[in-house]
Amino acid sequence: MAERGVHLTTAFTAEDRPSIFEVLAQGSLMSAVKPALQHAVKILATSNPAHYGVLWRRFDEIYAVLDLLLQHHFLARTSASFSENFYGLKRVGTDSTHPVHLGLLRRQHWRSLLLLALLPYLYTKLEKILARQRDEDDFSIRCPQSLMQKLYRAFLAAYPFVRMGWDGWVFCQQLLYVFGKVRTHSPLLWLAGVKLSYLTAEDIRNLGLKPTGLTLNPSQSIGEKLQQLVSTMVGGVAVSLSTSLSIGVFFLQFLEWWHSSDNQSTAKSLTSLPIPPPPIHLHNQDTSLTHIKVCPLCRKVRTNDTALATSGYVFCYKCIYVYIKANHRCPLTGYPSALQHLIKIYTPEG
Structure with a gap:
């Protein structure tokens, strides 16, 4: 059965096209990093609410900014997101001969950046707003009399069907990707106008030869020098973040064990608040x-x-x-x- 499953995922796959297991694994990497960071911030906020409480209250905004810097750095230098580069993948547009170390084309770069960093942030905020509104409705805080309240109730009733439609689209896209009918496994990649492919030996060699430091040309104008300086500083922050995340990925398995059902009693006893x-x-x-x-x-x-x-x-x-x-x-x-x-x-x- 296992051999037939492997044959099913590779029979219609080109040599430079990753399998469904690889693309799903890289997609779940960032979704595992965020809860780990959120748990660490929650522990800090619980231990000292006066100093670290703002980190917990503004966690979504802080994480979105850091994710934006990180993804911008990798898209500009490796033509891939952080998780895609971690798994040895790259994003390829219509021009498959475009060098990876030069980054994506401008339109593909900004589309990818918005779909990688901005869209998850908006989705998280929408889920929290809807949850808060449901709580208010449960406590009968709002009286459904105004037009805005009726529109809100209509949106609240339609949202589960919209979410179901999106999940169905994603599932169908992945199923078609398995059988080689489509180029991408995710609607987000299709919207960005790119597909995933393996890094070649030439790509890896070019990435290793690409300069990363600040090189100022005396003939450049002050504006160009300032722009290059800001870009280098942002790149340095992104490199630090990527290095930290690469090391932190090693400990994600431990965090999953920490939150497992078998260890819940121990976790609660260690992180519970003192009795006032x-x-x-x-x-x-x-x-x-x-x-x-x-x-x-x-x-x-x-x-x-x-x-x-x-x-x-x-x-x-x-x-x-x-x-x-x-x-x-x-x-x-x-x-x-x-x-x-x-x-x-x-x-x-x-």
């Missing part, structure tokens, strides 16, 4: 000195009691909802928190 001290009893001047349930935020008798799972404190629902949505942390302990950590408390009286 019990709250100080707060009393309103307008109430008696008996035990009154007072909200730590508004200092009034609590209404619609809601507990925050990350710290255990109880607030008014309106107070803690507005605070968590704006600050993403517990107002008393500073622990990173989100709207899904709000727990409604139901009493026998209500």
